[in-house]
Every structure is written in structure tokens, then in C-alpha cells.
């Protein structure tokens with residue numbers, strides 16, 4: 001039997017699949033469903049200092065090869081979110097707390113609270129494409145990525161994973177900036193900035209007009225981003241974007257990812273998608289003579 | 305998202321309207337759709353008509369979104385996602401359906417299906433007062449045992465629909481209970497069904513955003529109301545600590561009913 005156990009820096013995972021931020025991550029019970037469905041860890045919804053309702057509906061629409069969303073970072077605020085993180089941690093679930101703020105100080109304060117609630121790591125949302133002044137708007141600046149990462153690293157002892165936006169000329173440059181800020185790993189990618197129009201209504205469908213594209217259509221972009229980042233940094237990478245099957249996950253791993261996150265595929269396959277992806281990875285590994293997951297990490301890079 | 309054409313807009317009572325639209329395809333009773341008047345807010349609505357070529361929603365005007373729906377004119381464009389979620393799975397030969405307020409909207413197609421399938425159906429139709437009684441005519445056309453109940457006694461029996469239903473259930477003979485209405489009413493119905501050993505199916509509401517099972521806004525226990533619901537087996541609901549007690553606000557803050 002091939003071993004699927006994975007390591008991302010200090011984080012040890014029973015398998016390489018993690019629930020992506022913003023998918024079912026609003027309550028402890030839903031995150032526990034993802035763990036029951038086979039995920040080795042869960043990322044919470046991105047949480048800010050204060051409660052926010054997000055954008056009005058329509059906030060999500062299906063397209064040919066995935067989904068567009070402009071949720072706009074709805075969240076109950078960090079203090080109200082405490083029982084949800086604790087509710088997963090007390091069942092020995094590995095929780096990665098995703099946070100967003102408008103400056104380094106805010107990120108550091110949120111990360112400290114996530115750590116005190118029992119999160120095993122924090123993910124910095126530097127990449128949401130549909131929240132004015134937040135997410136990708138700050139995450140496109142090399143200095144801000146470095147400074148925010150550095151400030152959070154000073155504030156907490158748990159691993160810190162900045163999550164990067166693909167909506168830039170050179171994502172590997174952002175990854176390098178994060179590494180300089182002493183990041184413990186990189187998460188890539190968040191959604192691609194996109195739009196859908198209902199022709200009969202002559203108007204963009206999403207209330208924010210722009211949204212983020214996720215699902216199968218973005219997988220080739222995500223794999224390319226991970227490949228580029230792996231060529232630039234030495235810290236581990238968590239690959240995310242359009243993963244629905246074991247083969248999809250293996251593409252990310254062979255591009256250089258140590259683990260993967262799955263989001264949109266939960267719609268079609270339910271929370272059991274993690275076990276499905278793991279089973280398919282195991283079959284591929286057995287058929288192709290891989291004993292350990294680490295044997296596949298970066299395998300497509302040919303020493304590059 | 306599919307663009308449908310509005311075919312009819314009907315006023316049912318002072319605050320309640322039905323919009324019919326030409327969305328094609330099969331739908332199960334109890335399923336819902338996300339409806340969007342372009343430029344306004346998209347919202348979840350139970351389907352009150354589920355014919356192949358024509359669907360409908362029956363709703364109370366409570367805010368901007370429902371107001372915009374009520375002001376639509378035939379020929380207007382309506383953005384739709386759906387049918388979505390799980391509907392009622394009708395079981396047994398003798399059914400009792402309990403509806404509170406606009407709850408009858410999504411129950412009516414289930415009642416019609418049960419009657420056409422040869423089931424014996426009792427309907428307890430509850431409203432605050434006579435003026436708010438919904439679908440009385442639609443149900444009178446069917447061969448069902450129709451019991452009307454109003455909180456103020458202005459039509460039918462005075463009392464809550466669940467109290468009227470309790471007296472019927474105590475006499476025995478029902479195989480299944482279907483219920484749709486305010487959540488405290490559903491909690492009473494589910495407990496009553498448990499007590500009398502009847503299987504129950506209840507349609508619940510939560511604030512919905514994506515309607516596709518991703519965003520987590522509609523959490524109820526570990527379930528997503530937009531995918532595993534809106535119709536749940538009563539026994540499953542009673543095992544969820546938040547049923548009848550708590551729900552998520554649009555921000556995700558936990559609030560009490």
C-alpha cells in the first residue's frame with residue numbers, strides 16, 4: 001500500500017487533502033463533516049476583526065467549467081468565531097485559521113487569536129479578488145506581502161502560510177517576498193478575477209460585477225503557478241484550484257506541491273470528495289510504483 | 305443561471321403573490337430555486353408549481369427582493385438557478401400535511417402528487433387570520449380532508465395548525481407527516497410525529513447565499529440546507545442541537561429564533 005501521509009513544514013497530515021478556505025468553513029459542524037469525508041485538515045472561512053455580511057446576492061454563479069463567486073468575505077468576526085475553531089480542535093481536527101485584515105497589525109492580532117483558539121497554522125488571505133482594499137489589492141504588492149508575513153511570524157509560533165493571488169504578472173515574485181518574510185509555506189492559488197453576464201438581462205450577474213473563478217477551468221493555471229513558485233522558493237507549497245480527482249491532485253504534487261486544498265469540487269461530490277481523491281491517488285501510486293507521496297513531489301520538474 | 309420569462313403574476317392575498325415563469329424541466333415537490341430580478345437581490349423560493357414547462361413561486365412581500373418579484377410584468381426576464389435541493393419523499397398510504405403561512409407554497413405540489421398517487425391526504429392549513437389563508441381554493445379542488453385553522457378564529461378552527469393536527473394524529477392511522485412553516489412550528493410537528501411513531505418530513509429555511517453547497521451560509525448542524533435540505537426527515541432534525549433554536553445571520557453570527 002502506498003503511503004499518502006504528507007508533511008508541510010512542521011505540519012504532519014494523514015493525507016495531502018485539505019478543505020479550502022471559504023468552503024463549508026463557517027461552522028465547526030460543517031468543518032467536521034469535511035474531516036469525516038476524508039480531509040486531513042480544514043481551513044476556516046477567512047475571518048476578520050469585525051463581523052461583515054459580504055456582498056448582496058447574487059454572490060455565486062455556475063459557468064461551463066466551474067463557478068464565479070463574490071462572497072465578499074462575510075464572517076462573524078474573530079471573537080464570535082472562537083467556538084467554531086475550538087469545536088474542531090477539541091475533536092483533534094487540524095484547523096488552519098484563515099484571516100484577512102487591512103494591515104499587518106490586524107493580521108497579527110487575528111493570527112494570535114486563531115493560535116489561542118487552537119489553530120494548528122494560519123493562512124493569510126492576501127488574495128481575495130472581490131473585496132475592495134483587502135485581499136488581492138494588498139496581496140499584489142511585494143513589500144506588503146513581505147511585511148505582513150513578517151509581522152504575523154513575530155506574533156505566533158504556529159506555521160504561517162500566505163495565500164497568493166494568480167491575478168498578477170509574476171506570482172513567483174510574491175512567493176519569494178513571502179519567503180523573505182519567513183513564511184513557513186505558500187498556498188496557491190486563490191480564484192481568478194472574472195465576470196459572467198446574463199445576455200437576456202444585459203447585465204453582469206454577480207452583484208459586485210467581478211468575482212473569482214474557481215473549479216476545473218482554473219486547474220491548468222494553478223498547476224502552472226505552483227510550478228513557477230517551486231522554481232523560486234525552498235519552502236513547501238500547498239496547491240489549490242480545480243482539483244476534483246486523484247490525477248488532478250497529482251498534477252499539483254508533481255509540479256511541486258506538498259499538499260493540496262479542495263474547494264469547488266465539494267459542490268459536485270459532497271464532503272466525501274477528500275476520500276475519493278485520496279483513493280484515486282493511492283491507485284495511481286500503486287499502479288506506477290510510488291511508495292511515498294514525497295517521491296512524487298516535484299517529479300515533473302526534472303531537477304528544475 | 306438560466307433566464308426564464310415571467311408568464312403570470314397573481315396577487316393571492318394582501319401581502320402574498322405568485323409569479324409563474326417558463327422554466328422547463330422536471331422538479332420534485334419541496335425543491336426550491338434561486339430567483340433573481342436583474343439588478344436586485346437573488347433569493348431562495350420554494351416552488352409552488354412544478355409543471356414540466358412552467359414553474360411558480362408563492363411568496364410574502366417582506367423586503368426589497370420580494371417587492372421586486374411582486375412588481376414583475378408578464379414577459380419580464382427572471383434569472384433562475386434550480387430546481388435545487390431535496391424535496392419531499394412521500395411514503396405510506398395515509399398522509400397528514402401541516403402548513404403554516406406561506407409554508408403551503410412548497411407543500412401544495414406534494415399534496416397534489418400524493419392525491420394523484422391515490423393516497424389519503426389530510427391537510428391542516430394554518431394562517432394568522434382569514435385574510436391570510438392561502439391556496440384554500442386550490443386545495444378544495446382536490447379530494448383531501450381540508451382542516452382550516454386561524455390564530456384568531458376568523459376562519460376554520462381557532463388555534464395553531466399543530467394543535468389541530470395533534471387532535472387528528474391522536475386518533476391514529478397516519479403513516480407520514482409533511483410539514484412546512486415557521487421553525488418553532490416544525491419543531492413541534494417533528495416531536496409530535498416522533499411521539500406517535502410516524503415518519504415526518506419538514507422543510508426548513510436558512511439564510512442562503514450560493515445555493516450550490518459551497519459557501520456554508522445555510523449550515524444546519526453538519527448539513528447544508530441548500531443541498532441536503534430544505535426537506536429533512538424530522539428524526540434527523542431533532543438530533544441537530546440548532547434545529548428550532550439557532551441559525552446563522554448573513555455574517556455567520558449565530559442568532560436565536
Ligand SMILES: Cc1cc2nc3c(=O)[nH]c(=O)nc-3n(C[C@H](O)[C@H](O)[C@H](O)COP(=O)(O)OP(=O)(O)OC[C@H]3O[C@@H](n4cnc5c(N)ncnc54)[C@H](O)[C@@H]3O)c2cc1C
Pocket residue numbers: 057336345346347348349350351361362363364365366367368369370371406409410508509510511512513534
Ligand atoms: C429554501 C427556502 C425556501 C423559501 N421559500 C419561500 C416561499 O416559498 N415563500 C416565501 O414567501 N418565502 C420563502 N423563503 C424565504 C424568502 O427567501 C425570503 O422571504 C426572501 O429572501 C426575502 O427577501 P427580501 O429581499 O424581500 O427581504 P429582506 O428585507 O432582504 O429580508 C427579509 C427577511 O427574509 C429572509 N431572507 C432574506 N434574504 C434571504 C436569503 N438569501 N435566504 C433566506 N432567507 C432570506 C430573512 O429572514 C430576512 O430577515 C424561502 C427561503 C428558503 C431558504
Ligand SMILES: Cc1cc2nc3c(=O)[nH]c(=O)nc-3n(C[C@H](O)[C@H](O)[C@H](O)COP(=O)(O)O)c2cc1C
Pocket residue numbers: 020021022023045046060067069071073098125127128163189190191213214215216218240241242243261262263264265514518519
Ligand atoms: C464560495 C467560495 C468562497 C471562498 N472563500 C474564500 C475565503 O474566504 N478565503 C480564501 O482565501 N479563499 C476563498 N475561496 C477560494 C478557495 O479557497 C480556493 O482558493 C479556490 O476556490 C480555488 O480552489 P477550487 O477550484 O478547488 O475551488 C473561496 C472560494 C469559493 C468558491
Ligand code: FES
Pocket residue numbers: 511512513514515516517518519520521522523528529530531
Ligand atoms: S447557500 Fe451556500 S452552502 Fe447553502
